[in-house]
Amino acid sequence: MRLSRLLAVASACLVALVPTAAHAADPVDYVALGDSFTAGPLIPGQTWDVPGCLRSDRNYPSLLARETGARLTDVSCSGATTHGFWSPQSTFWGTNAPQLDAIGPGTDLVTIGISGNDVGFMDVLLTCLSKGLVDPWGDPCRRHYVKDGKDELRTRIGDVAEDVAAALDAVHERAPGARVLLVGYPALLPASGGCWWRATLGKGDVPYLDGVNRALNDMLGRVAGEHGAEFVDVWERGHDICAPGAERWVEAVIPTRPAAPVHPNASGMAAVAERIAEAL
Numbered sequence: 001m002r003l004s005r006l007l008a009v010a011s012a013c014l015v016a017l018v019p020t021a022a023h024a025a026d027p028v029d030y031v032a033l034g035d036s037f038t039a040g041p042l043i044p045g046q047t048w049d050v051p052g053c054l055r056s057d058r059n060y061p062s063l064l065a066r067e068t069g070a071r072l073t074d075v076s077c078s079g080a081t082t083h084g085f086w087s088p089q090s091t092f093w094g095t096n097a098p099q100l101d102a103i104g105p106g107t108d109l110v111t112i113g114i115s116g117n118d119v120g121f122m123d124v125l126l127t128c129l130s131k132g133l134v135d136p137w138g139d140p141c142r143r144h145y146v147k148d149g150k151d152e153l154r155t156r157i158g159d160v161a162e163d164v165a166a167a168l169d170a171v172h173e174r175a176p177g178a179r180v181l182l183v184g185y186p187a188l189l190p191a192s193g194g195c196w197w198r199a200t201l202g203k204g205d206v207p208y209l210d211g212v213n214r215a216l217n218d219m220l221g222r223v224a225g226e227h228g229a230e231f232v233d234v235w236e237r238g239h240d241i242c243a244p245g246a247e248r249w250v251e252a253v254i255p256t257r258p259a260a261p262v263h264p265n266a267s268g269m270a271a272v273a274e275r276i277a278e279a280l
Contacts, residue, residue: 029106030070032061033085033099033171034113036078037185040269041260052091053077058266060183061111063273070109075102078260081117082163085170100170107175111276112229113183114167115220118160124153125262128209129253132202139204146208153212157219164220168227181279182224183232184217186249186268187240195242198252199262232279234272 032038040056047055055076056062065072077089077096089096103110128141145152164182171180187210189199194206201209217235224231239249241262249268251259259265264272 028068028070028108030061030065030072030109030111031102031107031175032059032072032074032076032111033102033167034076034111034183035080035117036076036260036263037116038076038111038113038183039074039078039080041078041263042255043259043264043266043269047074050077050091050094050096052093053096054260056269058269060269060272060276063270064111064276067273073102075099076113079117080114082114082160082167085114085167100167100174103171103174103178105175105177107178110171110175110178110180111183111232112167112171112180113185115157115160115164115216116185118163119153119156119216128202128205129200132196132205133200135202136196136200137204138202139208140202141205142208154215157212157216161219161223164223165227168223168229172228180229181232181276182220182229183272183276184220184234185213186264186272187235187237188213188250188262189240190242191237193242195252198241198254200253230279232272232275234275236271239268239271 036054038059038061039053040059041054043056043058045057047057055074061072061074075096077084077091079091080089084096085099087098127144131140131144168180168182189206189210191210192207194201194203217233221231239247241248241250241252245256249264249271251257251261251263251265253261255261257265
């Protein structure tokens with residue numbers, strides 16, 4: 001089913017599906033929380049309420065709201081961690097208020113995309129790219145993070161589960177009638193092989209990092225189920241940084257379409273909006 005049709009169905013059904021909407025004619029009060037995979041850094045056009053958040057008016061919250069008629073409050077911000085849900089987030093240009101401040105008793109629908117920065121996504125990426133630059137056939141990144149049988153990245157994922165759970169509980173407390181959707185992360189890499197010319201990862205590190213990507217989504221799905229939220233799975237093979245341009249949802253280290261490196265492009269945002277429409 002095409003995105004336009006899905007969004008039309010979502011628009012027709014959203015008020016009935018969201019429990020706190022009192023009248024069919026009332027717009028759904030929709031709040032989007034999250035990090036850069038929600039905000040859409042460098043996807044045209046960028047909004048100017050907090051310029052340093054690099055928030056696009058073509059990110060998935062905007063696409064969903066535009067087509068369904070929901071009243072959107074988008075407080076997602078590039079670089080956000082779960083800490084930014086409770087505390088202000090300073091950016092290079094402006095300060096994003098605590099994201100949970102946007103949630104209230106009248107909120108009908110909440111989408112949340114968070115945890116990648118809590119795990120240290122950008123630091124891990126830079127570490128693995130630099131190590132793969134000098135060892136393109138090996139697995140230097142895996143050897144850096146896995147020692148004596150203990151995987152540091154999977155430990156971080158386990159640790160951040162408590163923070164994600166606390167965020168979901170806080171949303172429910174502030175908006176007890178809201179429908180809450182926790183959005184996962186797209187596939188960043190193929191299952192094996194990779195594309196060294198687009199991202200200088202060691203060949204042996206590609207399956208390792210792909211496994212970390214999936215482990216992060218597994219954690220989000222489990223926490224959503226345990227804390228009264230719905231998990232929206234956007235992970236799908238064939239749309240990672242190594243995919244052909246027309247099929248790519250996530251740009252490589254040097255983007256070929258307007259988007260931040262190793263972040264969703266406009267096609268990726270449209271795909272996430274479609275998955276949320278399916279969930280609704």
